[in-house]
Every structure is written in C-alpha cells, then in structure tokens.
Amino acid sequence: MKILVLGAGAVGGYFGGRLAEAGADVTFLVRPKRAELLAKDGLRISSRAGDVALQPKCVLAGQVRPDYDIVMFTAKAYDLASAIEAIAPAMQGARGHVLPLLNGMAHLADLDARFGRERVLGGVAYIASTLAADGSIRHLEDFHSIAFGPRAPSQKAVCEAFAAACAGTRTEIRLIDAIEQAMWDKWVLLAALAGITCLMRAPVGDIAATGAGAKIALALLGECAAVAAAEGFPASDAVLANYRGRLTKQGSSLTASMLRDVEAGGRAEGEHILGAMLAAARKRSIAAPVLEIATAHLEAYAARRAREASGKAGVS
Numbered sequence: 209m210k211i212l213v214l215g216a217g218a219v220g221g222y223f224g225g226r227l228a229e230a231g232a233d234v235t236f237l238v239r240p241k242r243a244e245l246l247a248k249d250g251l252r253i254s255s256r257a258g259d260v261a262l263q264p265k266c267v268l269a270g271q272v273r274p275d276y277d278i279v280m281f282t283a284k285a286y287d288l289a290s291a292i293e294a295i296a297p298a299m300q301g302a303r304g305h306v307l308p309l310l311n312g313m314a315h316l317a318d319l320d321a322r323f324g325r326e327r328v329l330g331g332v333a334y335i336a337s338t339l340a341a342d343g344s345i346r347h348l349e350d351f352h353s354i355a356f357g358p359r360a361p362s363q364k365a366v367c368e369a370f371a372a373a374c375a376g377t378r379t380e381i382r383l384i385d386a387i388e389q390a391m392w393d394k395w396v397l398l399a400a401l402a403g404i405t406c407l408m409r410a411p412v413g414d415i416a417a418t419g420a421g422a423k424i425a426l427a428l429l430g431e432c433a434a435v436a437a438a439e440g441f442p443a444s445d446a447v448l449a450n451y452r453g454r455l456t457k458q459g460s461s462l463t464a465s466m467l468r469d470v471e472a473g474g475r476a477e478g479e480h481i482l483g484a485m486l487a488a489a490r491k492r493s494i495a496a497p498v499l500e501i502a503t504a505h506l507e508a509y510a511a512r513r514a515r516e517a518s519g520k521a522g523v524s
Contacts, residue, residue, distance in 0.1 A: 285480030357387030478506025
C-alpha cells in the first residue's frame with residue numbers, strides 16, 4: 209500500500225513518520241522550504257514513545273501522481289480549499305481514498321463534493337504535538353493515536369488494507385466502524401478544551417485552580433455534548449466522564465493547539481471548531497452561552513489579527 213501524507217508538520221509528520229519508521233511506503237507532499245529542511249536534517253520526532261530520525265520521501269506540488277491508495281489529509285481547516293487542490297492530482301484515478309484527520313465535521317462536505325463521498329474515509333487523530341522552530345516535531349503528551357473507518361460499505365476493503373499496513377507502528381492506528389461517532393466525540397472535547405483554554409489563556413490545571421474555572425469548563429463541555437446529542441451522536445457516559453476528568457484535572461499542563469496558535473499570533477481554527485459548533489447549537493435551538501462567549505473571543509482575535517495585518521500592509 210502506498211500512502212501520501214499532506215504536509216510533514218505536527219500531525220502529518222508525526223503519524224507519517226511513525227508509519228515510515230515501521231517500514232510503510234510513505235511519501236510526504238510538502239512545500240519547497242520544508243522539502244529543503246527535510247533533505248538537510250531529515251524528519252525528526254522527539255517523543256516519550258521513542259524518538260524518530262529518518263530521511264523521508266518527499267514530493268512537491270506538480271510532482272504528484274495518482275499512485276497512492278491512501279492520502280492522509282492533515283491540513284489546518286483554514287487551508288482546506290488550497291489543501292484540496294494540492295491533493296487533487298493524487299485523486300485523479302480511481303485508486304485513491306482520502307483519510308482526513310482534521311477536527312470537527314465541516315470539512316467532510318467539501319471533500320465529498322470534490323472527490324465523491326465513496327472516496328472519503330472518516331478519521332480522527334488524538335495527539336498533542338508541535339512543530340519546533342528547528343523543524344523537528346515534538347510530541348507533548350503521552351497519547352498518540354488515530355481512529356479511522358469507512359463511511360460507505362465500498363470502503364471496507366481499503367480500510368482493512370490500511371489497517372494491515374499500519375501494523376507494527378509505535379502508535380495506535382485502529383479501524384473502527386462507528387467512525388463518525390468518534391469524530392463527534394473528539395469535536396466535543398476539542399471545542400470545550402480549545403474554548404476554555406483560549407478564553408482563559410491558560411492550561412487546564414491553572415483554570416481548575418481558580419474558583420469558577422472547573423465549573424465554566426464543565427458548562428462548556430455540557431453545551432457541546434448537547435449539540436452532538438441533538439445531531440444524533442450522543443457521547444457515552446464513559447466518554448463524558450473521561451472528558452470531565454481531563455478538563456478539570458488539578459496540575460494538568462494540557463492545552464489545545466489552538467491556544468498555542470493564538471499565543472504565537474498565528475491563524476486559529478476558531479471558525480471551524482467553535483463557530484461550527486455554535487452554528488449547530490443555534491440550528492437546534494440549544495442555549496450555549498459559554499460556547500457563544502468562547503466563539504466571540506476567537507472571532508475578536510481573528511478580527512484584530514486581520515486588522516493589524518492590514519495596517520502593516522499599508523505602511524510604507
């Protein structure tokens with residue numbers, strides 16, 4: 209099985225690197241500067257699960273051919289349109305299937321519209337990682353896994369083949385049938401985690417140490433869970449109990465990657481993660497006051513960032 213990974217950053221680089229480490233046939237589709245850095249220093253992962261240092265196979269835009277069985281799609285939501293165009297050459301034949309590892313659910317409609325629902329799998333990644341200034345990938349927490357599965361019966365064979373290709377990796381890549389439930393479960397957690405850590409500009413442990421922090425975090429989680437239930441994907445009692453524990457754990461250093469993006473002054477996926485969840489709440493007439501505040505906070509950040517960028521562009 210041949211696997212194309214879009215990008216070699218914190219998510220694609222990590223899981224693609226683990227697959228390549230185990231001997232899978234992996235190629236990374238990267239930009240020229242990233243390709244130069246990888247050619248010079250290799251793909252480097254620092255992780256408590258074991259470090260990785262290897263020389264990856266890379267291609268640039270314009271070099272992609274429809275030779276791949278799986279296209280691992282790890283773009284940021286705000287780059288969705290350009291990322292779809294980047295992988296389009298790999299999907300020109302009848303062979304390829306897209307495995308999206310974006311957060312939320314909104315991207316599925318765009319991928320289905322471009323490539324057909326029968327060629328778009330379901331998938332979700334669980335990892336806290338970041339791309340360091342030196343180009344290496346740093347795995348920040350103990351968890352690192354992918355859940356994936358078919359969204360149509362015709363996808364069963366390729367899913368089973370990909371599961372076999374993932375055997376022996378130093379990370380868990382598991383095939384499950386209820387993949388859209390898993391995607392909703394992850395979205396509920398991420399919306400709550402991103403919303404509360406960005407709103408408070410602090411990790412979970414610092415928020416839990418305040419008088420009302422845990423209460424607010426749990427209220428936000430409850431609002432997001434209510435949306436998922438109304439959409440037909442209720443999280444189980446066990447899943448919600450786990451999420452409550454993670455969002456209120458004393459001393460926890462856990463944050464969402466969105467907070468790291470905001471603190472770095474970068475683009476954030478507020479619209480895709482929080483805005484889309486709030487839109488679903490409004491569609492279902494679900495009261496979500498904490499979600500509304502958290503979404504407005506990220507919208508204000510995006511507006512300020514855009515205004516400041518526009519001002520800089522006008523300076524001569």
